[in-house]
Amino acid sequence: MLYAVIAFDSTDPGTFERRMSVRPAHMSNGEKMMTDGSFLFGGGILDGAGKMVGGVLIVDFETREEIDEWLKNEPYIINKVWDRVDVHPFLVPPQFLSLFPKFQEHPVAD
Numbered sequence: 001m002l003y004a005v006i007a008f009d010s011t012d013p014g015t016f017e018r019r020m021s022v023r024p025a026h027m028s029n030g031e032k033m034m035t036d037g038s039f040l041f042g043g044g045i046l047d048g049a050g051k052m053v054g055g056v057l058i059v060d061f062e063t064r065e066e067i068d069e070w071l072k073n074e075p076y077i078i079n080k081v082w083d084r085v086d087v088h089p090f091l092v093p094p095q096f097l098s099l100f101p102k103f104q105e106h107p108v109a110d
Contacts, residue, residue: 002090003067008054010083016051018081025075040100058090
């Protein structure tokens with residue numbers, strides 16, 4: 001099942017610097033997830049000055065419990081970059097299904 005993960009960085013001093021120092025581990029984790037098919041797409045949330053202050057990820061997990069398990073090991077969580085993480089079931093609308101063929105509805109045989 002697809003989920004949108006919306007993560008917001010802490011506003012504590014030093015968070016951006018911590019983000020940048022941990023970013024290689026975060027990106028490496030994302031690459032592994034892309035390989036196993038659990039991470040489809042993502043990107044940074046920017047503030048008015050163009051500085052990263054969070055992220056949005058579209059992930060594919062069977063259960064919410066699997067997402068929680070992944071988040072326990074996410075470098076931005078472990079290193080206190082992300083302060084708040086919202087997780088919501090996500091539906092790909094028909095006009096974007098060509099980008100995600102795995103999620104196209106299959107007709108039911110009579």
